[in-house]
Amino acid sequence: MKYAVAAVTILVVVIGISAVLRNQPTGGVEIHLSSEPFPLAVGQSTLLVSLIDGEGAPVEGATVEVNARMAHEGMLPVAGQAIESNGQYRAFVTLPMMGEWIVDVIARLPQQPAPQQERFEVYVYPIVPPDSGNQTRYRSVSEIDNLFASRPSDEYWIVIPMGTQALMRSGQGDDVIPEEIRLDLSGRHVLVIRNDDIADHVVGPFFVRSGEIIRQRFTSPAEFQGVCTIRHGAEVSIIVES
Amino acid sequence: MRRSFYAVAFTLLLLVGCTAADASTDLPYANQLRGAVLDPPRMLDDFSLMATTGEPFTLSEHRGEIILLYFGYRTCPDFCPTTFATLKRIYEELGEPADRIKVLFVTVDPERDTLENLALYTRAFHEDFIGVRGEGEELTDVMAQFGVVAQRQQLADSPLSYLIDHTASLFLVGPDGRLQVQYLYGTDYRDIVHDLRIIMDAA
Numbered sequence: 060m061k062y063a064v065a066a067v068t069i070l071v072v073v074i075g076i077s078a079v080l081r082n083q084p085t086g087g088v089e090i091h092l093s094s095e096p097f098p099l100a101v102g103q104s105t106l107l108v109s110l111i112d113g114e115g116a117p118v119e120g121a122t123v124e125v126n127a128r129m130a131h132e133g134m135l136p137v138a139g140q141a142i143e144s145n146g147q148y149r150a151f152v153t154l155p156m157m158g159e160w161i162v163d164v165i166a167r168l169p170q171q172p173a174p175q176q177e178r179f180e181v182y183v184y185p186i187v188p189p190d191s192g193n194q195t196r197y198r199s200v201s202e203i204d205n206l207f208a209s210r211p212s213d214e215y216w217i218v219i220p221m222g223t224q225a226l227m228r229s230g231q232g233d234d235v236i237p238e239e240i241r242l243d244l245s246g247r248h249v250l251v252i253r254n255d256d257i258a259d260h261v262v263g264p265f266f267v268r269s270g271e272i273i274r275q276r277f278t279s280p281a282e283f284q285g286v287c288t289i290r291h292g293a294e295v296s297i298i299v300e301s
Numbered sequence: 302m303r304r305s306f307y308a309v310a311f312t313l314l315l316l317v318g319c320t321a322a323d324a325s326t327d328l329p330y331a332n333q334l335r336g337a338v339l340d341p342p343r344m345l346d347d348f349s350l351m352a353t354t355g356e357p358f359t360l361s362e363h364r365g366e367i368i369l370l371y372f373g374y375r376t377c378p379d380f381c382p383t384t385f386a387t388l389k390r391i392y393e394e395l396g397e398p399a400d401r402i403k404v405l406f407v408t409v410d411p412e413r414d415t416l417e418n419l420a421l422y423t424r425a426f427h428e429d430f431i432g433v434r435g436e437g438e439e440l441t442d443v444m445a446q447f448g449v450v451a452q453r454q455q456l457a458d459s460p461l462s463y464l465i466d467h468t469a470s471l472f473l474v475g476p477d478g479r480l481q482v483q484y485l486y487g488t489d490y491r492d493i494v495h496d497l498r499i500i501m502d503a504a
Contacts, residue, residue, distance in 0.1 A: 264470060273339055274338050274340065275337035278335065
């Protein structure tokens with residue numbers, strides 16, 4: 060019996076660590092953000108907020124507020140109180156300008172005095188794109204940060220944010236990656252590319268469709284040069300050193 | 302009693318392991334592969350191209366088999382012959398498993414590569430290798446699914462008149478009909494053999 064108890068304890072510890080690695084927010088509620096239309100475009104839109112508890116069930120009875128502002132100065136912010144409907148919270152907003160926006164979602168949960176907050180950096184398109192790729196929601200800043208923080212030490216991660224293609228085409232935004240990516244067989248030698256954009260992308264020899272992750276473990280020195288759709292210079296070198 | 306501890310602990314850890322694996326990919330062997338693994342594996346639209354076998358090669362008719370696709374052209378001076386030499390070595394290393402693995406050469410130069418001379422080319426490496434040919438959109442639609450690009454480079458003083466710069470990766474379509482792995486040009490043939498054995502064992 061005591062062995063079974065010990066085993067269960069191990070399980071609890073392992074699951075606990077696993078939960079931390081998966082970046083469950085404090086309080087066990089994840090804040091998810093999507094929109095209608097998806098992705099967001101200039102004009103009237105509905106922000107769709109879902110609160111998901113630790114068991115994957117929607118949380119009802121919360122008060123949800125959204126505040127949106129452009130990433131650069133000079134535009135008035137947009138705020139709204141969300142209305143709950145079937146476990147989802149809907150906030151109606153009018154976004155007056157295309158470009159990079161910051162959306163803060165603040166949720167006050169029933170029986171929890173401290174509000175829970177999540178920030179999303181989203182791209183607002185001039186018109187609704189005909190295809191949203193394989194994306195259905197926006198990823199929060201903390202989700203991305205936690206992804207990078209929890210990656211294994213031998214992995215080099217590239218995350219392509221939503222809106223990258225639009226930003227590159229308009230000559231705006233920063234390069235997602237440097238001109239040269241250096242990997243080291245005795246250190247970071249696993250290249251992981253995750254495409255969160257609605258468009259497909261090319262990073263040197265890799266073609267990564269919207270919603271895909273490509274993971275390449277290098278085992279020998281190599282050098283690749285090629286087209287890159289996530290840099291304004293449109294080229295990238297991937298160098299794997301021994 | 303100790304045995305029961307291990308049994309319970311093993312079962313529990315197995316459950317956690319399965320959950321973790323499910324969270325990242327639906328391929329149970331993904332972490333063991335040495336090529337560039339796609340997560341999730343890419344769904345492919347069906348295609349049908351005329352083949353050197355004398356019949357159309359239709360992707361959906363090959364479920365249960367592993368397809369190794371390479372896009373190139375018969376007069377390619379460097380990447381294509383090198384890759385086909387590697388493919389021949391892989392195929393022989395695995396005991397020529399024609400019923401389980403198909404090697405497919407998709408020409409990106411249909412203007413010069415007829416099915417007849419494609420057959421001569423592929424069979425020079427191995428009689429089981431299949432060449433396929435399409436034109437216009439039927440070819441470009443297939444290329445687009447794999448992210449393959451091909452661009453003609455005119456040569457001023459050459460009887461070839463042009464070369465074609467093209468994607469030199471090898472693509473592995475799994476028995477489920479999805480694109481699972483990409484091998485960059487220059488990947489050690491032993492790494493590809495390693496992956497193929499894993500995928501064949503899992504099928």
